[in-house]
Amino acid sequence: MMNYNGYNNESYNENTVFSTDTIARKPSKKRAAARIAAGIMAMSMVSFGSVAIYRAAEGSKESTTKIITEYVDRSSGITAESMNLLGNKTDTSSDTALATEDIVDKLLPSVVGIKSEFTVTTQGYSGMFGFGMNNGRSSSQTATGTGTGVIISEDGYIVTNAHVIYDSEYNTGLSDNITVILSDDTEYEAEVIGYDTDYDLAVLKIKADGLTAAEFGDSDELRLGESVIAIGNPLGFELKNSVTTGVVSGKDREVTISNQSMTLLQTDAAINAGNSGGPLINKYGKVIGINSSKMSSSYSGASIDNIGFAIPSNEAAKIVRDIIDCGHVTGKPQLGICCQDVDQQTAEMYRIPVGVYVTSVNEGSPAEEAGLLSGDIITEFGGKEVTTSAELISAKNQYSAGDTVEVRFSRSGETQTTEITLGESE
Numbered sequence: 001m002m003n004y005n006g007y008n009n010e011s012y013n014e015n016t017v018f019s020t021d022t023i024a025r026k027p028s029k030k031r032a033a034a035r036i037a038a039g040i041m042a043m044s045m046v047s048f049g050s051v052a053i054y055r056a057a058e059g060s061k062e063s064t065t066k067i068i069t070e071y072v073d074r075s076s077g078i079t080a081e082s083m084n085l086l087g088n089k090t091d092t093s094s095d096t097a098l099a100t101e102d103i104v105d106k107l108l109p110s111v112v113g114i115k116s117e118f119t120v121t122t123q124g125y126s127g128m129f130g131f132g133m134n135n136g137r138s139s140s141q142t143a144t145g146t147g148t149g150v151i152i153s154e155d156g157y158i159v160t161n162a163h164v165i166y167d168s169e170y171n172t173g174l175s176d177n178i179t180v181i182l183s184d185d186t187e188y189e190a191e192v193i194g195y196d197t198d199y200d201l202a203v204l205k206i207k208a209d210g211l212t213a214a215e216f217g218d219s220d221e222l223r224l225g226e227s228v229i230a231i232g233n234p235l236g237f238e239l240k241n242s243v244t245t246g247v248v249s250g251k252d253r254e255v256t257i258s259n260q261s262m263t264l265l266q267t268d269a270a271i272n273a274g275n276s277g278g279p280l281i282n283k284y285g286k287v288i289g290i291n292s293s294k295m296s297s298s299y300s301g302a303s304i305d306n307i308g309f310a311i312p313s314n315e316a317a318k319i320v321r322d323i324i325d326c327g328h329v330t331g332k333p334q335l336g337i338c339c340q341d342v343d344q345q346t347a348e349m350y351r352i353p354v355g356v357y358v359t360s361v362n363e364g365s366p367a368e369e370a371g372l373l374s375g376d377i378i379t380e381f382g383g384k385e386v387t388t389s390a391e392l393i394s395a396k397n398q399y400s401a402g403d404t405v406e407v408r409f410s411r412s413g414e415t416q417t418t419e420i421t422l423g424e425s426e
Contacts, residue, residue, distance in 0.1 A: 119142060
């Protein structure tokens with residue numbers, strides 16, 4: 001394995017969730033803006049759904065192995081098809097635009113608060129001669145995070161963001177206890193049906209009947225400038241069911257958060273910490289997005305305001321269907337490698353190409369079967385230039401498991417190509 005002296009060895013493993021405290025490097029001016037934005041976005045997201053937990057766990061940052069889903073008994077026969085999850089092409093010609101207050105009245109019963117409790121373990125400091133905090137013994141405490149969710153079935157299925165119930169930043173993992181709070185303040189203990197951190201979506205279930213399920217609309221039909229409404233619980237439940245308004249600021253925004261590339265809706269409706277998992281609603285009172293992240297920092301003296309992002313409803317519906325019907329998201333492509341970035345400075349130092357350095361290849365993986373080796377530097381994937389792990393992930397995620405993709409790489413200074421048939425990640 002190459003030893004990059006003085007180089008930040010930010011690595012990528014398909015089974016690893018990244019710490020998001022790494023600021024994107026600036027190897028070239030033409031790519032600097034996008035990477036800066038990615039760094040700002042990552043910082044915004046980690047504080048988005050779970051405010052208290054990050055304060056309680058400060059100082060214990062490390063990455064953790066990703067658990068894609070929790071399997072549960074599905075003998076009830078409930079499927080996403082029986083819910084009000086449209087998420088597909090529908091005729092909207094007969095829909096009637098509603099007043100803002102009517103939209104809020106319609107959706108409020110379908111919006112819930114989510115409280116997640118996490119066990120945070122900290123290592124004590126023994127101090128001189130063994131005298132100090134806890135004498136070096138570890139200690140545990142409970143930290144609480146808050147978020148928002150949307151009811152998708154009358155019998156208690158709820159969708160929210162994965163980062164509301166699963167913490168990857170401080171290695172606490174899945175929440176120990178999740179409470180769902182309805183609009184009438186009734187509280188229920190929630191069961192985790194499944195979640196996927198790559199897509200930042202989770203499905204919960206509470207034991208309740210006669211709930212008001214939100215209706216999902218077709219996010220592909222949205223137009224730039226179309227009015228939207230966000231409902232959520234910013235900064236906790238003291239400001240429960242806060243309503244903000246705005247427009248669709250952008251569509252198909254490719255945003256990289258924690259080295260995961262997502263295609264999201266952009267809105268200027270105010271979205272704050274605690275809004276995670278809440279609905280973005282169109283003028284017909286239908287959910288067209290699940291609020292997930294925002295930019296809320298400044299760079300070079302330029303203030304950033306009201307740049308929020310939501311997972312499009314059509315994408316969310318597919319993922320929710322998979323989680324409920326299969327227990328995981330199907331068709332997710334996998335290479336089977338661990339890798340790290342080779343930036344411009346490192347490339348010049350070692351006289352190697354800018355790209356994605358393969359640190360290891362999993363045994364029996366698609367990458368191994370295609371002949372990739374540790375030490376190879378991937379420079380193109382499916383005809384697209386890749387210079388970072390995030391770009392490789394983005395390119396890979398344009399395909400499905402079973403697709404065959406041409407990969408260009410450098411080995412010992414020689415450029416080679418191979419074809420990889422992608423596996424399925426579970």
